[in-house]
Amino acid sequence: MEKFKTIISPAVPITTENIDTDQIIPARFLKATTRDGFGDNLFRDWRFNKNNEPITSFPLENPKYSGNVLVAGKNFGCGSSREHAAWAIADYGFKVVISSEFADIFNNNALNNGVLTVTVTPEFLASAFAAIDSDNNTQIKVDLENQFVELMATGEKNEFQINGYRKECLLNGYDNIDYLLAQKGKIEAYETNRQS
C-alpha cells in the first residue's frame, strides 16, 4: 500500500445523508473478479442519466469541483459490505473521505485500501460544506500525523480520532495480512489451547 502523506486539496462535496454502498457502486458492477476499474462506475446512477450522459448537477460531473478529498453527508457508506465501494472511491482518485459519521464496515474497507476516513463534528462538516460552497477551490488540509483537518481559508480546525495501529499502517503503507501472517505461531497455539 502507498504511504499516506499530508494532503492539501480542494474537495468535492456531496451533501446527501445516509449514502449507501448501492449508490456508491451499484450491484450490477459487482460482477468483476479483479479490483481494477471501479472508479468509472463510482456513483454511476447519480453521475449519468439513462442515455449515459453526464448529469452535471451532480458534483462528480460538475467541472467546478475537483480534488482528492470527498466531503459527504452523515452515515456515509451504510448498507452492503461490498469493498467495491472503497475500491471505486480509491480508483476514482479520492484519498480522503470526510463526514460526521461513517458506517462501520465501509470505514474498515476504506482504511484497508489506504483511503483515510475522517470523522468530524456535525458543525465542522457544515462549515466545510459552506466553505466549498462559497469558494469551489477552497483548500482543505488533512494531516494524519497530527490528526487534524483544516479549512485553509478560515483556519478552522477539527481534530480527529484514529487508533495508533491504524495510523501506523497508513503512514507506513503496512498491510494487515502481513501482520497476521507473522502471528501464525500465536494463532496455532490458540487453536491447540482451545482443543484441550
Next chain:
Amino acid sequence: MGKTLFDKIYDKHVVSSIPDGPDVFYIDVQYIHEVTSPQAFAGLRKRGIPVARPNQVCATPDHNVPTENQHLPIQNELSRHQVATLVKNCQDFGIDLYGLEHPFQGIVHVVGPELGISKPGMTMVCGDSHTSTHGAFGSIAFGVGTSEVEMVLATQCLMQQRPKKMRITVDGTVRKGVTAKDIVLYVISKTTAAGGTGYFVEFAGSAFRDLSMEGRMTVCNMSIEMGARGGLIAPDQTTFDYVKGREFAPKGADWDKALAEWEELYSDEDAVFDKEYNFDAADIEPMITYGTNPGMGIGITQKIPTAADIGSTTVKEVESFDKAMEYMDFKPGEVMLGKPIDYVFVGSCTNARIEDFREVAEIVKGRQKAENVTAWLVPGSKQVEKQIYEEGLAEIIEAAGFKIRQPGCSACLAMNDDKVPAGAYCVSTSNRNFEGRQGPGARTMLASPSTAAATAIAGKIANPSDFID
C-alpha cells in the same frame, strides 16, 4: 461486574491484543459466495499462500444465480464467469462447495443455519453484511470486506476493534398478523438507519424469546440495517432444538459437551450496555417502508410522516427526506394502505425460510393472485424448496396463481435477471429499499411475507390482519 453475552464470546476468541490497536480475533467459520471472494483468492495466489483452514470455510453461489432453469448454463457472461471462478477457487484451495447442482445450495445465510454449521458461541464472518443473520444462534457474526475475507482465508483471524454494546428489549405479546419482520422494521424505524453505528446489538425480551429460530434470524439479519455491526439473541431451548440433528450439529457425547457450554451463553444480570432501548410489543402493527432506507418505516395503517415528524431538523436532513419522497413519488400525509403496486417479491436471506412460505400459504390459501401483480416467490435454498413441495405448500401457493422459483438472492439485489423495472412499485420481503436496489429506478417497499402475500392477492397494499381469522 457481569459480562454481556457478546463479551463472553468475544473474549474467548481473542488470540492477542495490540496496545492502542485492534485484537487478533479468531474466526470459527467463514462463509463465502461468488461476489466478494474472487479478489481475496487472487490475493492469496499473489502471495503464494494456501487457505489456512479450508474445513472452516463453507461456500455456495447465490447472488448471481438464475431462479429459473438452473440446470442450464448461466446466460450472463459475467455472472457465469463469477460463479465458475468460485468453483475453481474452491477446487484449487480445497474448500467444500455447495454448487448449483448440489442439494444444499442456496443463499449463504439460509444454508449455514439449516446445515447446523452456525451454532451458539461461535464467531462467523462472510463478505456480506447480512452475516448478522447467524447471530440468531447466540453467536458473533458480522459482515466483512474482501480484504478481510482474504485475512481470514490466510490466517483464520481478523484485526478487530471491540465494538460498543447495545441492548434492545421488546417485551409483551405482539398483535395478530405481526411477525418477526414487523418487529425489526419497527425497531429500525425508532433507532433510524444509523442508530446502531458502532454497536453490536443484543435483542432481549419476551417478544424475541417467543420467536422461532427463523423469526430470530429475520431480526438479526436486519440488525445491519440500523447500522449495527451485528445482532445476537441468547440461545435457549428453541435454539438447541433447532440445531439438534442437523447435518453438522455435534452428535452423542459431543452434543452433551456443547450443550453444557451453550447453556452458559447469556448476559449476566448486572452486565452493563453502552446503550439501551425498550419497546412494548403491543405497540407494533404490520410494518411497511415508504422511503429509501430501512429506517423509513411505518405501521401499515399510518400516514406517511413529514420530515419534521421523524425528527429531521437540519436542511441536509430535510433534503435527504425530500429526495427519498421524490424517488418513491410519495407525499407526506398519504396513506400506504391501498396504494397500487406492480411487483411482489418473497425471498432473500431475511424472509425465504420455510416458515416464511408457510406464512404465505396461510394467506393465499383459497384465494387468487391479482392480475396486475407480478409475483416472484424465491426459496432461500434447495432444502427450503424441497420442503415447500413436501409440506404441500407449493400446491396451495400454485393453486392461488403463484409460481415457486429456484433458490438464490434474486430480486433482493437484482444481480441476476430478476429486476423490477424503473418506476415500478414492489412490496418486498428483503432487507433494503435503497434507490435502485431491485433494479435501476425500482421502488421498493419492505414488509413481511404476510403483508407481501396479502398485497399480491389484493393487487394493492393490504393489511395482512384482514386476511387472518
